[in-house]
Each structure stands twice: as structure tokens, then as C-alpha cells.
Amino acid sequence: MAETNAENTGNATTPRERYRAQVREEIKKHAWEQIATAGASALSLNAIAKQMGLSGPALYRYFANRDQLITELVRDAYRSLADAFLASARADGDLADLAHALRRWALDDPQRYLLVYGTPVPGYQAPEDTTGIAGEIMAVLLDACTAAGATTDDERLDERLDAHLAEHSAWAGDHPAPPSALRHALTVWTRLHGVLSLELAGHFTGMGFDPALLYAAETATLTGR
């Protein structure tokens, strides 16, 4: 009766919780494989159960419903990207390294990127912890942009946007970044996402050119050559 708050910590205590965590991970593993080949919209709980030798409703002991499973996958994907960013930052990576890490992370599993940054269900609201992880990601980006700082401001007369962002900088948490760095971080985010998402969605296929060069050109302008 007491201590019924399971699934809080990753480290399991009782053997029951250890088994439970293990099965949950296996479910997610199969879910990722299915998503990688058929996309998130085609994810089938029944198919996962069949692959695991279980019968249908057994999975509902581990995930309340399909949406909660997907939500957890999104959370894990966010966590994975945040870890990649933090690793780059710990290795003294600059903004260019961060951009490179982002592209590697995206190409490593395109559907994972699209699950996070692709088309959401209209009413979907991300849970609190994922927005927290998104904050971590943004913090690393803000660090890099603050460090890159004055070297790369080829966009002048953005005082209007800078002023606006200075007024609305709650999203940056308590990060001590100047308004120009806030603007720069947003610009990095949107520009890299612009190239990546179109590439991963297949809108460049058949056009012949190499998306990597386009991405490199964008990172070059963003990091000041």
C-alpha cells in the first residue's frame, strides 16, 4: 500500500518493478522499429504484442493507451536529443558542432526527428517534463549562441525583433543571454529545422542536389563562415 509511486525513478528496487521496466523498454524498442519503417501513424499495439509473443490487451498493463506510449516515445526522443546536445557542449563544441550534432541525430533516425518536430495532432499538448527537456536543449543552444556572440551578427537592424524578444524572453528561463543571442538561437533553430525537415520529409528527393551542402551553407552563414 505504501510506496506505490512506481515509474518515478529509473532504477528499480523490487524485482516486480525491474521486470516491469524491462518489459516497458522492450515494448518501446519494438515501437521504435515499427515507427522507423512505417511511421508513427501506423504504430499498432496489437502488432507489437504479437511480435513479443503476447496477446493484445497485455500491453495495457504497461501503457494506459496508445497515446501515452507515443508520448513516452516523444519524451525519450527529446531526452536523446538533449543528451546529444549536452555531449557536444561538454566536448567544448561550438555552434557549428551543435548544428552538426543535430543533423547526425536527425539522420540517425529520421522518424524520431519527425516524431518530435513533425506534424502533431491538433489538440496535442506536450506534458510538463518534455517541455522541461526542450528547455535543456534551448539552454545549450543559447549557450552556444552567447559564446558565438558578436562575431556573427550579419543581420543588422533587427532592433525591433530584439526588443520584442527582450520583452518576451520567459522561454529562455533565467538564461543570461543578450537579446541578440535569443534572436540568434531562434534563427538557428528555425533555419536548421527548415532544411532538415524538408529533407527528411522527402521534399528534396528527385531534385538531384545534395541536402548536406545546403545544410552546410546554412550553418556557415549562421556561424559567421
Place this chain on the structure above:
Amino acid sequence: MAETNAENTGNATTPRERYRAQVREEIKKHAWEQIATAGASALSLNAIAKQMGLSGPALYRYFANRDQLITELVRDAYRSLADAFLASARADGDLADLAHALRRWALDDPQRYLLVYGTPVPGYQAPEDTTGIAGEIMAVLLDACTAAGATTDDERLDERLDAHLAEHSAWAGDHPAPPSALRHALTVWTRLHGVLSLELAGHFTGMGFDPALLYAAETATLTGR
């Protein structure tokens, strides 16, 4: 027996074809309403039939399956964007006007934009005619970029990308745009899409700032202030 090639021309001749075209349009109308509220993944043929007072399988007289209906909606969406671009071009619109038209078209029906530029099903291949319409859109963009031309090249030392695009410019058709305009068109496309897609996907919600200002800043740098 003869003349069985219906659905080719939009202008119907026989009353049967007129009725058929009318029902198809009504189906698509309900489909768009459903997509606007619940997204494309939640589109249900059964629900559409019920709304129209029909019973389930009746719709299969008009669309071979769910995927073909969605494909046609994508085609119509492409057509709509192309028309918006052509209208802007006919009104002597420059690159800034084109960017503005794109944003209006996107915000007018976010799910329509996401249906075209959002996450696709992994195996999906766009049919021939939609790629043709995409070519129209790109042609208008290339016109505007060629006209804007030398005024706005704040990105120097992109000779590597320019050379690459000069080699792989089949996607531009036979458009007489210089390599720098090809690069500029791609940059416009990816940067505007970067801001728009993140905005429409709701990744800016809760961050407080106004996405319109971010979009305006990008168009400003793209059009040379």
C-alpha cells in the same frame, strides 16, 4: 463503352458526370473540415459518409480508398498554393509579397499546409501531377529570386554550393535562373518553411513571442531588408 475517360477534365458533360463531380467535391469538403479539426491522420471515410447521410461503402464509388482521397486533397492543396503564388506574381509581387502570400496561405488553414509539407508516410511517393504543380510553385519562386537578384546577396563565398547547384539544376526545369538564384530560392523555401512549420506545429506556443515578427525578420534578411 467509348469515352470512359472521366475525371480528366473538370468541366463535366453528361449529367452523370456532373453529379459525380459534385458528390466528389462534397466529400472533399467534409474531409477538409475533418482534417482542420482533427488532423489528417484522424480522417475517417465512415464519418464523412455519415455526415452526408450515406452509408459507409458508398464513398468507394468516388474514391478507390482512403489514401487516394488524401492524395487528391494534397493535390488540391498544392494547386491552391500555386494559384496563390501565381496571383501574387500577376499582381507584380516581389519576393517579399510572395513570402507574405505564403504565410497567409499557411495560416488560412494550418492543417492544409501541414498536409503538404508535414510528416509523410515513409513509403509515400507523390504522383506525377503534384510534382508538376510543385514545379509551378518553384518557377514563381525562381522568377522572384531572379528579379531580386544581385540586390540581396549577403551570403558570400557560397561558390561551392552554387557550383553544385549549377551541376544539379534539373529540378528548376528549363528556368533561366543563375546559380545564385537557385541557391537563393532554396534558401527562401527552407527558411520560411522553418519558421512556418514550427509555428504551425505549435512549437512556439507558450514561448510568448510573436512568430510573425520572426517570420518578418527572415523575409527581411532574404529580401535585402
Place this chain on the structure above:
DNA sequence: TGTTTTCGTTAGAAGTTATAACGCTCGGCT
């Protein structure tokens, strides 16, 4: 007036998510 094409129907198969109720098994506590 007949004939043929087309349309909408119901019936049904094969899926899906999700709930309910039933045992069995394993783990913790006495």
C-alpha cells in the same frame, strides 16, 4: 419500351483500440 451502366444499399471479413472478467503466478509478509 427495353438495356445497360451506375449508384447506394446491406452483409461481412479483417483489422484496430480499449475494457471487463477470469485465472495463474510470483513476491512479500507473517
Place this chain on the structure above:
DNA sequence: AGCCGAGCGTTATAACTTCTAACGAAAACA
């Protein structure tokens, strides 16, 4: 050691979905 309850996996079932097949009716055509 032994019990006993919590948790797990099962089947059955409901309510969905897409999509096919077969039938009847209505409309267009000759």
C-alpha cells in the same frame, strides 16, 4: 515454510476502422 494478495496474461466483447462482395433500384441511353 506457508499463505495470500497484488500484479500479469489470458479470453471475450464492444465499438470502431477500411474495404470487398453481392444485390436491388434508379437513371441514362438506344
